[in-house]
């Protein structure tokens with residue numbers, strides 16, 4: 001954003017917002033948890049993962065950045081042996097054993113017609129038109 005072209009009150013509002021954000025820094029514990037000590041796991045404990053935890057996971061990740069309030073990602077959590085067997089042919093060989101052993105796995109897919117949801121998710125018709133143009137080009 002170019003602050004130099006803002007109207008006077010917009011500039012002051014921006015400065016106030018930035019000063020507010022500077023006071024909101026998270027602590028080292030949070031930075032370690034999310035970034036510095038967050039590593040990928042390749043083995044699982046034989047413990048069930050409750051639906052409530054999966055719901056919390058989804059309810060957190062859905063706040064990630066969006067364009068025009070649209071999130072094309074679709075999540076399918078699967079647990080049963082039968083459902084995993086349907087997934088097996090799509091897995092790379094190195095992922096088969098750990099996927100089959102996991103108490104739950106998630107397929108993250110992409111809604112190819114997510115642009116149909118734009119009119120209900122964004123406020124102005126002009127912005128909707130831009131969203132449709134971008135996704136269909």
Ligand SMILES: Cc1cc2nc3c(=O)[nH]c(=O)nc-3n(C[C@H](O)[C@H](O)[C@H](O)COP(=O)(O)O)c2cc1C
Pocket residue numbers: 038039040041092094095
């Ligand atoms: C392009 C890409 C493909 C990956 N494919 C796999 C995969 O097929 N199986 C897997 O277990 N991890 C996969 N990973 C995850 C990496 O193994 C993992 O991110 C890496 O070990 C880094 O670990 P860290 O998160 O502990 O830093 C992939 C990562 C990237 C960037």
